[in-house]
Amino acid sequence: MARWQPDARGRLEAAALELFGERGFDQTTVTDIAARAGLDKRTFYRLFGDKREALFSGSGHLEEILVKAVTETDADPFEAVITAFRRVAQVIFADRLELIRVRHSIIEASPELQERELRKIGSLTAAVAATLRAKGLHETTATLAAESGITVFRVAYARWVAPGSDASLADLIAETATELRTIVSAWGRGG
Amino acid sequence: MARWQPDARGRLEAAALELFGERGFDQTTVTDIAARAGLDKRTFYRLFGDKREALFSGSGHLEEILVKAVTETDADPFEAVITAFRRVAQVIFADRLELIRVRHSIIEASPELQERELRKIGSLTAAVAATLRAKGLHETTATLAAESGITVFRVAYARWVAPGSDASLADLIAETATELRTIVSAWGRGG
Known part of the structure; x- marks a missing residue:
């Protein structure tokens, strides 16, 4: 048991x-x-x-840690969100890969649960954006930093739960954020 | 009529x-x-x-133009997605601001329609990511470029339909992409 x-x-x-x-x-x-x-x-x-x-009750705890971490840092908004997700990765996810893989495969198998997961992700994004606005950031900046941070987290999470992966979630988040920086940096600079 | x-x-x-x-x-x-x-x-x-x-039938047309534009360009992936969205803005949205404002306010007023809109956005993102993968890009790169492009489009669209806005959607997309580049560039460079 x-x-x-x-x-x-x-x-x-x-x-x-x-x-x-x-x-x-x-x-x-x-x-x-x-x-x-x-x-x-x-x-x-x-x-x-x-x-x-029982599959989703952890998300309140996740939101709490995330919002607290974003609130407490003085870093730039995107850095703040990425650092906060790395903290969440260490506090909530790190030791639970096997259980989280089970959870992931259950959700993947059910459109209804996928939709619920998407709604939870939507409200998480809204909470992060609201936290950034409360720190005085402009609406657009807050939304872009929150949405991009969530994108990085989701991509890193998908890589982490994939079979055969052995990097830590916190490292994958940092690596994915760096890749996003490279991809987005190319905009408007010719190419 | x-x-x-x-x-x-x-x-x-x-x-x-x-x-x-x-x-x-x-x-x-x-x-x-x-x-x-x-x-x-x-x-x-x-x-x-x-x-x-009748509120959502345009999305097939939008996806078609978007996928075609991403397929045809040689630009870097994020640039490709942003340029494709700017084309969509010109072809589908430019002359219809008043009707689109009505559509937007109807969807905002109904959780059921919001959910449907989110599903359509999800399948649009998947189609763009699949198009980038078909061009030989790695899974992570394709997903990050598609998700970031959609984020930029959504933020620009929200600014465009907001009361009092008078910039074109294509210009707002370019401006928002530049702001995302600035925000994401700060990652990992101290701050």
């Missing part, structure tokens, strides 16, 4: 991911998840609206 | 936008749209699945 976090929420999330990976999302019930975590259904429903929520 | 295109499809799209703007999306029926265009309901359903489709 997975006990990678001592709390009920973490145990239920890990149990859900294990079962989704073993049996498929549709074939897993809330009762199964609670039993695997050594808890009851009532505890599950106290913490999650439905079994889908 | 709007007759900004001589064909039935264009007349129905324009009639739909006018009526959505006047009465709201929910209060407009397919019968109303057909009548405003001087056509019958059967003609509408021959061309569109439902009234929502």
Whole structure:
């Protein structure tokens, strides 16, 4: 039984991911998840609206760390967002590659879950842009830095969860940001 | 009666936008749209699945022009995407600001239509990335150039449809691409 976090929420999330990976999302019930975590259904429903929520409940925590990191830095906006994502990579993702690969493959298999993931990414982007605006940045600058940072994160994340990858997510984020800089630098300079 | 295109499809799209703007999306029926265009309901359903489709049928045309423009250029990938969007701006958007403002406000007012718009943007991004890969670019480069180009287009588009704006969409795309270059250039160079 997975006990990678001592709390009920973490145990239920890990149990859900294990079962989704073993049996498929549709074939897993809330009762199964609670039993695997050594808890009851009532505890599950106290913490999650439905079994889908067990796949997405980490995103509030991610947003919190990201917004805090963007708020606290004095760096330029894009650097601020990239540095914040690298912190998130270390705090939330680093030790969980196998569970996150399971989560990724479950979401990839379901258009409904993909759409939910896209909505979560949309609200994450909006939160980062709002944080940059609150620091006094112009609307356009804030949106471009937030959107580009999210693009870098998504590309790095896709490379990280791909089979056979062995670089750290934080390193892939830095590498992808550098590649974006190279690509975008070519604009308007002839070529 | 709007007759900004001589064909039935264009007349129905324009009639739909006018009526959505006047009465709201929910209060407009397919019968109303057909009548405003001087056509019958059967003609509408021959061309569109439902009234929502009348808001989105232009996106196939947009994708076609965009993919063609990206395919035909020898420029660097980001430059290729930006140049292609500027062509789209001239061919599809330039003369239709008022209708597009109506369309924009209808979509903004409906979470369901926003989601559909996001899906269309997602498939547009995928089509551009696939076109760049077909030109021999690496997966990461193709994705970053496509995503960044779409980000620039979306930001420029939002500035263009905003009340009081008077710059052309093509100019706003170039200006926004330059701003993105400035923002992203700061990465990893201290700051």
